[in-house]
Amino acid sequence: MERLIGIACVVALVLTSSRAGAQDASIRVDVRQEGRPVSKYLTGACIEDVNHEIYGGLYSQMIFGESFQEPPVGSPAKGFAAFGGDWKLNDGEMLGGGGDGPKLVDSTVPPFADGEAGVEVYLSAADGAGGGVHNAGLIVRAGRSGVGADHFDGYEVSLDAGRKIVSLGRHQQNYALLKDTPYNVPVDKWVTLAVKMTGGVIEISVDGERVVRFEDPRPLAAGAVGLRQWHRSARYRNLWAKVGGKRTDLPFEAVPGAAPAVSGMWRPVVTGIATLAAAIERDRPFVGTQSQRLTLVGGAGEVGIENQGLNRQGLAFASGKPYEGYVWLRADKPAGAVACLESRDGTRTYARAKLAVVGNEWQRYDFALIPDASETAGRFSLRLTSPGSVVVGHAFLQPGPWGRFKGLPVRRDVVEGLIDQGVTVLRYGGSMVNAPEYRWKKMIGPRDRRQPYHGTWYPQSSNGWGIIDFLDVCEAAGFLAVPDFNIDESPQDMADFIEYVNGPPDSPWGKRRAADGHPAPYKLRHVQLGNEEKVDEAYFQKFERLTAAIWTKDPAVVPVVGDFQYERPITDPMKVTGADSGVTSLAAHKKILDLTRRSGREVWFDVHMWTDGSGRSPSYQAFRSYVDAIDKLADGAKHRVAVFEFNSNNHDQRRALANADAIGLMIRDGRVPVALAANCLQPDGQNDNGWNQGLLFLNPSAVWLQPPGYVTRMVARNYLPRVIDARVEGADEKLSVTVTRSEDGKRVVLQVVNLDAKPKPARIQFDGFTPSQPAAKVEELAGPLDARNTAASPDRIRPRQVEWPHRLAEGVASYTFPPHSFTVIRFE
Template identity: 45%
Template sequence: MPRAPLNAVVVLATGVASIASAFAQVPQPGSIVVTDRVIGRTPTSVAVGMEDVNHEVYGGIYSQMVFGEAFAEAQVETGVSGQWRSTAPGAAYSITTQAPFKGAQSQKMERATSGDWAGIENRGLNRQGMSVTSGRTYEGVVVLRAPAPIVVRVSLQSADGRRLLAARNLVVTNADWSRLPFNLRAGASDGHARLALEIRSVGGVDVGYVMLQPGMWGRYKGLPVRSDVAHLLERQGVQALRFGGCANSGCGDVSEYRWKAMVGDPVLRPVTKGFWYPYESNGFGIFEFMQLGEALGVEAVPSLNIDEKPEDVRDLMDYLYGPATTTWGSRRHADGHALPYRQKRLQLGNENAVDDAYYRKFKALAEIVWSYDPGIRLVVGDFSYADVIRNPYDFEGGGKVRSLAAHGKILELASRYGAEVDFDIHLWTERTKGIAKQIRALDSYAAALKRLAPPGSRHRIVVFELNADKHDAGRALGNAYAITALQKRPYVDVISSANALQVDGQNDNGWDQGLVFMNQLNAWTQPPWHVHRMIASSLRSDAVEAEVRGGDEDWVQAAAFRDAKGASLNVTNASDAAVSYRIDFGAKAAFSRLRIETLHLGRERAVNTSENPDNVAPVGSRLRLDARGQAILQVPASSFITIQTEAPAGGATDQGGRR
């Protein structure tokens, strides 16, 4: 365990008397003075990143309930695409490669004799089952073709097929691919249902694509987004989203990750090869993500493949910002987004080696973007730095690079266009140990960029990934420590945690770090989510200097904020002992009440589950400042605390429960 900070105390009993006794043993507590000295605008501190890893998107937030919608997967059952199974005897199944609807193959069903309904069924993500609710309507579309007219029954069924929950007969009359929409109203609830497509008469049918999603009742503001998941992002208080990661650059073959594969009717979008998964549906892509940001009222930053062609990026400018009179502006309008997007920050790449090769690619795209609009902020897809940089042209610990020469060229390029450029750095926050060292390296990186930057140029650092392989209380403490430390650094503009989301029990790719968890039935939050929600509740516009005396900065961090609403103070204690501080908000705050939230994170491996979603959650309390605007605050071991001033009033309750 980490050593206790100076002035730490261990509280061995509970109750007002024992707390008072413990404080009595600390005649000289540390102090934290919340000053009026503004050090900068408070950075965007509650942000999350998402990409299609561990089914964050396809099988996660994307409202599509069918997994294997385009029948791209190799067969598991003979003749049936991998995410599907046959429902009953009586039909024959095969994979057809003759003019498939999309991708390399489609699904074929045939009958030589009439009989009971038989066909194929899908149970959602990795066949975990679909959740349907009695009385609710589900919307769908299926793409079919048949050499002769045939009736296809589309139905929701229990997992064993014995209960029919909803059904609709569709008549296929076209030998060419035809799109048939349908609605199904569930007559009963089932948390592990299946969707079936079946025939019972002689003949055959090919199936090219299937979509099923909740009606408007289950989608967030009409988007193809699970409403329960989006509402948790709302409650989290997210200020920004980032879409990207290894899915789009920096880790392997992402040659098919292109923005043009993500426009138009989702039914018609191509199936592409992904980094995390062999098949990507592209039904939820960059622009659905940006629309989610609009609906949440937050910044949504997409990360592009650094190998996009310059001419395609020029088309992207018109698709995002151009009038409907342009070719790609009209495409955006046809896709349902009449007005130009307002988002003006785009990332080029992710975790790349920012060397001369990267610079050449960046320059080719940046000149297109900044010639169109120098007000667009481009983000360099940098990686991580483990050691302090003393010579920007020769150092160790830079991950993929040993020199910042290419960074200097990027700064000069941005300066020529009068544009601001951001540099994205990623930190490891699985546990608190080692974070202070990473931040010292980050400080040296920021100082090196400042030395390399031309006079008058503008640049910031964004931390788009706080990373871990955990989603437990220990990771929450690591995030709290890192965010609190970064909030005090004026060069930081955005602090974002990976990953926003994770499907429970479907962790295929490592990165077991979702802040919001979900299954087909519901969604719930993990301990790091509570850190974000607490920070969001205590946000103030300006970061101010907090004078901290006592404690070891490697284990204790404090950050303070002010605006017209009042002041707030966030404290992270990552040590194994409680810490006592005299906090001082100044005489102007005399007798003010303090609203306090404390997140106890000492059970390092504790997580929240669907059965026990509040296993790790903050507790609230009150404290009142004295005539000098001061109070004694105890910060428990392994905890994160947010403190906010309120108007002076009587009857406040202190941390021990007293009035």
């Protein structure tokens, strides 16, 4: 940690006001320029429930799987563990259902790195048709497995019959394609798939023919062998592994005995000699399609279920602090139950509350629990204390007001972390809004009665926290709010939404808002329609209908077009290449602008940008041409272009520099009202897919910033309202300079990104400005490109703040910008 932070310290020691050498870059700024306005909303974040930013992140609900919609965790075959999906054993064959990457992992062969594995795969021609990836096959060197598309480490060796591809990919709680090889994958017959691993060399064979050879320079560690499908079903037989020359067959055999059927995020609890019977109850479920039945059959002791939070990471309890919750139960006969806070293994009980269950209709049972000791990885349990049977429909647990932000159902430390980060605007949306069942009216009313749905990121998504909750947080924290909507919302429903949030309290939906606890209008000014859409004629027709409904209710609301990403500069708006959405012209954009002009309203366009680092992405290079193209088509229509997602697949220093560089571009351009980085949050160790890009990390008991989050804070804390041009000479493109000043010209801020691996000396000269203070305030974030913070070392890389005696009164100062750094210098 000291070494990383110390990089900036060393640089500070070599700062000098002497004349720079000929090799130095020159930064010269005439502060007398009027400049262009700078939006204060360029330090925002995009939040959605990807990788559990909401459930397990911001939302104060501590229980994950609260409505018991997840299928039971079980082993469909002896010696195997299933992680998601539908697995069925039939006469020695294993049928794996389609889905977002379900896995079946062997637990009998010890983890190995060098060796071989193989299986016979049967792919039906009737499945996996259509566009996109539809594959199935082996995973090897698998470890840290969990439910979720990319919730494991390991290599994926798969067959895609539709695309005629043999694919090799690497998962490290994310996904990276290593190699796609064309191959006419057979269908409707058994195919032998095998892989051989020696160090970093991976060889894949199909029906005995070697098809792929690849050498991974960063080979994964030892792990298990297993099976995985992506968006198609497959049959398997004759799975085997070979280690040290010894082959082990891994037959699919039935598991002896029947385990209690407990919903996937819960586990059975039994004490003493009591006997538990558990079943998934589909008769009269509380919400969704199922609830959980628990029966204490007999014997001394207690039986029940326990929950350890998001993906069973453990719950954190603070000693002496109140926790509040409730469960929805019904029972044929009166039954005794208890709600408990416990250690992970159940050997220590921290708090316990009795519940007397009566009646066969659903009833809510509230409880309060005050733990007598602190715990960082505990559990919540619900137990029966006497023979009987109950059905559990919903469970809720959260900290008391002490742990929530202004009484809202959100974690106080998380919101305070966002405020400290300098976040000025939040967008609630992203790919989650593209789920067909994502609708705002399903997110209001009692949160425990809101129906679950099949979400983009999680098949058992919950609506317990939604758009209105998001608006409440933004209002309480002072963030500008931009909610995103499914483009297929009906015009009437969008009109009702605008009336709900902005209508007077005596309007029909305004009355509903007041009844829900918010009498005053929210005064919402921006709504986004769709996410990463193909902005074509079909999109325009939907947009036209929705905006007519919106503007009828509130003409001041600005709709935002959910556009995507552009990889090539645009020279002719009617001839576009490199659009990720597939559009080949901006004809629909022009129709939207024409509609806006005729209506006398305003519209924004949201375009996304890749900020993976360490170089500038094609979407960065193309950005200004998109803004120019929209300006060219506007013909007087009031409009703006915003960036609602800087995207990456890392949260390292490389991404911090790319974000700083992109924000600098937005500031210098002067036309961008809002810029947001995705993702806002990331629960530590819970990454389910490639979007491993959180700015603020958290676990059940702590929050900490990653390097890109510090960039947000540095820019926000040094905001000045006017941007002025700097003349930079003698520097290559790896040095990015942005200069802002106060309205009165008495303060100047220099923001410099050094993308190079070498230090960059530069002379600094101001015209029309002499600082009154002899020392400037310097904040500098520097370190290796792969540097990031962890729960164990949350301050491993962070900005260093120093006072720099610049001596600009003598005319010229000199500063050396460290390698891979973002530096902010504030002169007054």
